[in-house]
Amino acid sequence: MIMKKGFIIIFSLALFLQGCEKILLNVSNTDSPTIETFWETERDAEKGLVAVYNALYQPGLYASNLYYRYDIASDEGFSLSSDTELQKWTLFQYDDYNSESNTSTWGDSYRLIFRANQVLEYVPGIEFQDELIRERIMAQAHFLRGLAHYNLAILWETAPIVATLPSANEMPASSTPDSLFMFIESEFSMAAGKLPVTWDDENIARPTKGAALAMLAKVQMQQHQWSEAKTSLDHFISGDLAGRYELVENYADNFTHLTENNRESVFEIQFSDIYPGGDSALLKPNLGTQRALNFAPPSIGKGAGQARRWLWTSYKRERTVDGDPDPRLRANLFYSTKKLDFPDETQVYGKEWEWGSNIYIRKYQGDYYRNFEDEYAPNNLRLIRYADILLMYAEVINQVEGPDHAAPYVDMVRERAGLEKLDNSRYAGDVQTQNGFQERLETERALELCFETWRWADLKRWGLLDSPSGLLELILHDADFKNFEAGKHHLLPIPLSESENNSNLEQNLPYKN
Numbered sequence: 016m017i018m019k020k021g022f023i024i025i026f027s028l029a030l031f032l033q034g035c036e037k038i039l040l041n042v043s044n045t046d047s048p049t050i051e052t053f054w055e056t057e058r059d060a061e062k063g064l065v066a067v068y069n070a071l072y073q074p075g076l077y078a079s080n081l082y083y084r085y086d087i088a089s090d091e092g093f094s095l096s097s098d099t100e101l102q103k104w105t106l107f108q109y110d111d112y113n114s115e116s117n118t119s120t121w122g123d124s125y126r127l128i129f130r131a132n133q134v135l136e137y138v139p140g141i142e143f144q145d146e147l148i149r150e151r152i153m154a155q156a157h158f159l160r161g162l163a164h165y166n167l168a169i170l171w172e173t174a175p176i177v178a179t180l181p182s183a184n185e186m187p188a189s190s191t192p193d194s195l196f197m198f199i200e201s202e203f204s205m206a207a208g209k210l211p212v213t214w215d216d217e218n219i220a221r222p223t224k225g226a227a228l229a230m231l232a233k234v235q236m237q238q239h240q241w242s243e244a245k246t247s248l249d250h251f252i253s254g255d256l257a258g259r260y261e262l263v264e265n266y267a268d269n270f271t272h273l274t275e276n277n278r279e280s281v282f283e284i285q286f287s288d289i290y291p292g293g294d295s296a297l298l299k300p301n302l303g304t305q306r307a308l309n310f311a312p313p314s315i316g317k318g319a320g321q322a323r324r325w326l327w328t329s330y331k332r333e334r335t336v337d338g339d340p341d342p343r344l345r346a347n348l349f350y351s352t353k354k355l356d357f358p359d360e361t362q363v364y365g366k367e368w369e370w371g372s373n374i375y376i377r378k379y380q381g382d383y384y385r386n387f388e389d390e391y392a393p394n395n396l397r398l399i400r401y402a403d404i405l406l407m408y409a410e411v412i413n414q415v416e417g418p419d420h421a422a423p424y425v426d427m428v429r430e431r432a433g434l435e436k437l438d439n440s441r442y443a444g445d446v447q448t449q450n451g452f453q454e455r456l457e458t459e460r461a462l463e464l465c466f467e468t469w470r471w472a473d474l475k476r477w478g479l480l481d482s483p484s485g486l487l488e489l490i491l492h493d494a495d496f497k498n499f500e501a502g503k504h505h506l507l508p509i510p511l512s513e514s515e516n517n518s519n520l521e522q523n524l525p526y527k528n
Contacts, residue, residue, distance in 0.1 A: 054137035054138070054140065054141060055141065056141065057143055057149075060134070060137075060141050060149070061152065063137070063138065064155055066133075067127060067131045069130075069300065071159075072286075073123035073126065074123070075121070075123030076127070077284045078304055078306075079304070079306065080116060080119055082306050083116065083320065084104070085471045086468060088104065088495075089493075090325070090470070091323055091461060091465050091493075092320050092322055092466070093321055093493065094319055094320055094321070096317070096319035097319070100114040100116055105495065107495070107500070107504040108498060112508040112509070113510055113511045117507060117508065118510040118512065124163045124164075125163075127160070127162075127163040128160055131156045131159050131160035131163070132178070132180045135157070135160070136179070136180050151209060151211070154208075155221055157205045158203065158210065159222075160202055164198060164199050164202065168195045168199060169237075169475065170507050171506055171509060172523070173190055173521070174190065175187035175189060175520060176190045176195060176198045186517040196237065196238055203230045203231035204231060210222060210223050212255065220276075220285040223282070224256070225256050225259065226282035229248075229403075232244045232248045232407060233407070236407065236410070237472060237475070239476075242415060248407060260279060260280075260281060261278045262401055262427065263279045264431075266343055266346055266432060271394060278401075279402065280399075281399035281401060282397075282399045283395040283398060284396040284398055285302075286302060286303050286304045286392065286396070287302040287303060288302075288303045288392065289302060290302055290391075301390065303393060304396065305392070306379055306392065306396075307394065308392065310376045312349065313370070314369075315363075315386075316388040318375070321374060321375055321376065323374075323492055323493050325493075326347075326348065326374075326461065326465055327348055327374055329462060330344035330462060332441070333435075335432070335433030336433055336435060339433065340356040341434065341462070342433065343432055344356065345360065346377060347376070348377050349363050349370075349382075350373075350375075351371070351372060353368075366386075376466050378467070379392075397467070403464055403469070405425070406425065406460050406463060408424050409424035413453060414449070418451070421456075422446065422452070428459065429459070457473070474489070480504075482501075503525035507523070508525075508526035
């Protein structure tokens, strides 16, 4: 069932400083607080907010499972997981609606929403010396509640909107996709109006105005609200956030734990290996990510997520202006002939290549500092980067003004990688029309942002999951799309345990018996 449990709070969360130093916000209390004894002080409000952040670390969300749906089930990757149900989830074979892969993301999303709703319900009744502190706590709860509903909207489309604390017997009803997106827009709009442009170093982990505006633009783009998305993104290009973010010189610096929260980062999910514990609501829960362990090559990790070859081929089509391979190829993929492209890179996790012709995901892996992976990887997920903002803006401008005005924003991303501007590249003849530019942009986003959780939403926004020509393109990238049934597999089945226990929650139409 959607969260109807009693008061739950997690007592610690990693909040990180600029760079690689990580410190804990210690808000421990062992007295088993209740609603009646809690929610009394500013300190209680902060503890409650910490509990919301902690939900991001659950296995169904950014600790593990979301990457399989957003990255591996897309045309960028595939799975050979030993977990049969997990592998089926990426093959569009939804035999078991109650599989852990399906129920964990649904349940953990509503766990986050439940905790955010506690903050939004009880913090207004607490006396604050500085009203700005209350306002910002509330804004963070709106942002996080909006993020959870966003994931539900992209994956299930008709998930219930839960904007209040439900009573014991309340059964939230299904929503329409339009009403769900409208609610999410209101969450991010509210957060953008109250969050600061920057936080001090001790609070750098928290979302900013820029993070809220970026997520608002993503929601608007999913609905093809191009003018509205342009207004949201204008803040970064010519408005009050212009100059606040920039592309870092070294692309790979966006994915190591040594260079976190840099100038390119708009919002990061902060991970740490400080508590090598479990996944449940413990006093010292695991604050690391299992992604590196899941995707590392066998004998290093599980090898449960691998890259599709078309990405490697696409990188190889162009060299930099200096005649070198695209540096993003080096940062994003492991492959057998890598030492031919990059002679100083002769080993993977301290080993000579021993994994045949397979291509593995390097992005966010820990090979640069250790020879193994575990469940406690400390690499922050850069959920939103400035490079993404530039490519989003290019897509919006192409729709509103055309390719000539959009190209400079793609060029900024390409030039960081050492590539020619589009008009001087081998693709110059392909990007002169709106449709041609859009098709090229779809590849440019993959080369820059592969395995960063956005590909599934991109495929839906571009309509590639809806048309025979789009599915043919995806099949050429990824043979698993031969299993994809248009009109059905663009969304997930609601867990059976939810739809059977809630008479107001209708199963998504393609999955009704």
